[in-house]
Amino acid sequence: MKRTTSVLSAASFAVLGSLALTTSAEAQSPPNYAAEILGYSPGTGAANGYQNPDSALGEPSRLTPGEFGGPVDPFSAPWQSGQVVSIGAGGSLTVRFQFPVLDLGGNPHGLDFLVFGSAAFLITNGDFSGGGITDGSLFGSSTGPTRLSVSADGSQFFTLDPALAPLVDGYFPTDGSGDFSKAVSPTLRETDFNGLGLSDIRARYDGSGGGTGFDIAWARNADGSPADLDAIQFVRIDVLGDRAEIDGFSAVPEPTTRALLVLGALVGIGLQRPRRSGLRLLSQ
Secondary structure, three states: OOEOOOOEOHHHHHHHHHHHHHOOHHHHOOOOEEEEEEEEEOOEOOOOOOOOHHHHOOOOOOEEOOOOOEEOEOOEOOOOOOOOEEEEEOOEEEEEEEEEEEOEOOOHHHOOEEEEEOOEEEEOOOOOOOOOOEEEEEEOOOOOOEEEEEEOOOOOOEEEOOOOOOOOOOOOOOOOOOEOOOOOOOOOOHHHHOOEOHHHHHHHHOOEOOOEEEOHHHEEOOOOOEOOOOEEEEEEEEEOOOEEEEEEEEEOOOHHHHHHHHHHHHHHHHOOOOOOOOOOEOOO
8 A cells, every 4th residue: 555755743844844945855855776786696698798786776877888879768778788787587686775765655657666777669760860760669678577576674575466567678768868766657558659759759758767667565475465565675676587687776756755755864864863953753
């Protein structure tokens, strides 16, 4: 079940109001990317030279460096060994987010975090000079099954319902000019991109940086019942067939609570010091 924003004291909301008047919540919100590798097994068929799991840490790629590089967009995926890590059949990758990822009801499309791969839209009109058109199909995407599991403590993991969780390294190809904390609408399908060029694809993305979206509420106990997690900080990808390339991870904060998340971090810091004000959580 989706959670609502944590209840704060009146003093907390007073501070929040002050923050809202002085600066935007968007500017205040820190990005939340994968910050640490907890485990990596390349599996069978992982691409040679692409087995550095640290490539999945930090912000997903906005630019591919070098002579044959350039801006990352839905037609030009990240492809260098310093950008993506390859996971073959039977392999896995486990990461820790820098901050907890909350299961919040207001997140756009109900999604809580994104996984970025190296898939791109196939150019079908033969124009690779900037005027490419796609039919919506992908190249470089994973075709084998994948499994995602999430955890709050890095010890006990819960598998996301495979009937709901999409494959990683597929839709939607990364757009380095977009917002990595905003999900593309999961209602979009391959046919929705048929006949589109880059500008029209970006219009479909509505400002998003792409990526495959996942909902913490899809987490299940061993008996198939909902795990009912409030938040997670660890994600594990298991590739069950073929292979997948992973570029990064990003949380999707609820837009109306971005300032609250920043405030919560400030409160957490303040609670470690002698209290000089009335700013505190009601639950204390």
